[in-house]
Amino acid sequence: METVVSGIRSTGNLHLGNYFGAIRNFTKMQHQHKCYFFIADYHSLTTHPTPENLHKNVKQVLVEYLAAGLDPEVATLYIQSDVPQVAELYLLLNMNAYMGELERCTTFKDKARSQPENINAGLLTYPVLMAADIIIHNATKVPVGKDQEQHLEMARTFAKRFNRLYNIDYFVEPHAFNFGDSLIKIPGLDGSTKMGKSESEGNAIFLADDPKVIHKKVMRAVTDAGPTKPNQEKPQPVQNLFNIMKVVSSEDVFQQFEKSYNDCSIRYGDMKKQLSEDIINFTKPLREKILDISANKEYISKVAREGAEKARESASKTVKEVREIIGFKPF
Numbered sequence: 001m002e003t004v005v006s007g008i009r010s011t012g013n014l015h016l017g018n019y020f021g022a023i024r025n026f027t028k029m030q031h032q033h034k035c036y037f038f039i040a041d042y043h044s045l046t047t048h049p050t051p052e053n054l055h056k057n058v059k060q061v062l063v064e065y066l067a068a069g070l071d072p073e074v075a076t077l078y079i080q081s082d083v084p085q086v087a088e089l090y091l092l093l094n095m096n097a098y099m100g101e102l103e104r105c106t107t108f109k110d111k112a113r114s115q116p117e118n119i120n121a122g123l124l125t126y127p128v129l130m131a132a133d134i135i136i137h138n139a140t141k142v143p144v145g146k147d148q149e150q151h152l153e154m155a156r157t158f159a160k161r162f163n164r165l166y167n168i169d170y171f172v173e174p175h176a177f178n179f180g181d182s183l184i185k186i187p188g189l190d191g192s193t194k195m196g197k198s199e200s201e202g203n204a205i206f207l208a209d210d211p212k213v214i215h216k217k218v219m220r221a222v223t224d225a226g227p228t229k230p231n232q233e234k235p236q237p238v239q240n241l242f243n244i245m246k247v248v249s250s251e252d253v254f255q256q257f258e259k260s261y262n263d264c265s266i267r268y269g270d271m272k273k274q275l276s277e278d279i280i281n282f283t284k285p286l287r288e289k290i291l292d293i294s295a296n297k298e299y300i301s302k303v304a305r306e307g308a309e310k311a312r313e314s315a316s317k318t319v320k321e322v323r324e325i326i327g328f329k330p331f
């Protein structure tokens with residue numbers, strides 16, 4: 001049995017990318033491995049949410065985890081900031097993380113480009129906090145989408161560096177995984193290669209989106225004038241629609257549109273109509289559960305409370321041992 005840790009930032013509602021990149025596999029994994037799944041609310045502070053939005057978003061992600069099938073009786077489901085040991089380990093690991101490697105991180109460079117007015121130190125040390133999240137439970141496996149690969153590599157670096165510095169075999173090296181499948185990246189509907197929470201309007205389909213909204217977003221998705229030669233390579237935005245169709249539609253439907261693209265008879269309007277129906281069918285039960293669980297305040301608070309206790313137990317054991325290794329000793 002592996003120890004698994006994975007998290008989702010609480011910066012807004014979850015979208016299909018989060019679902020297919022991460023959550024879908026969480027629900028299968030929880031029955032086979034020791035799983036810790038959490039809401040990365042410390043991480044969300046890099047974007048300076050208001051206190052109301054912070055709280056609302058944490059609740060939303062918690063509810064969506066549950067709606068997607070995470071069982072808090074089986075896995076440990078918790079909120080990152082309920083486990084302050086994570087912040088302590090982050091501080092300790094920061095002493096051992098170098099400016100150069102943090103500045104070279106692709107996600108840091110992207111953020112520095114996209115939000116030049118807010119390049120805070122939390123963004124720079126984001127991978128250190130993420131490493132702390134993972135190694136605090138000594139996880140071996142980290143289910144994530146393809147966009148998180150580099151962060152995992154950094155987590156391994158920090159774990160190995162700690163071991164080397166203190167000449168001890170303490171932390172294990174965590175690896176990204178997708179439960180036997182290769183890591184995936186779900187594209188956006190606006191032609192961009194990634195579906196994301198903070199991308200442009202119309203990029204993402206959220207699990208909680210109303211069917212009408214889904215229909216509108218899909219019908220507006222970016223395409224082109226259509227293929228003119230048989231078996232022509234698909235331009236990025238069209239390939240994106242096929243990639244989304246691959247995960248939400250049946251194989252028959254997918255093949256039917258592949259064929260019509262390849263023989264140039266495709267009508268994007270028909271494809272979008274089918275895709276929107278399939279997404280709506282897919283998200284409908286999730287949306288209903290989200291609404292249901294959202295209304296159950298007592299249940300949400302029980303899950304958060306019990307999850308925090310379980311997570312703190314594992315985290316405080318690690319931090320206690322790490323402190324001893326470093327040389328913090330009582331007088």
Ligand code: TYM
Binds near residue numbers: 007
């Ligand atoms: P976040 O909140 O951006 O995304 C949460 C999870 O969803 C996956 N994901 C995607 N997968 C496929 N296609 C997409 N378009 C897509 N968009 C998002 C992400 O890969 C991720 O698995 N840094 C993390 C949160 C985090 C974490 C951790 C994860 C903090 N500490 C420790 C694992 C372990 C993040 O920002 O994910």
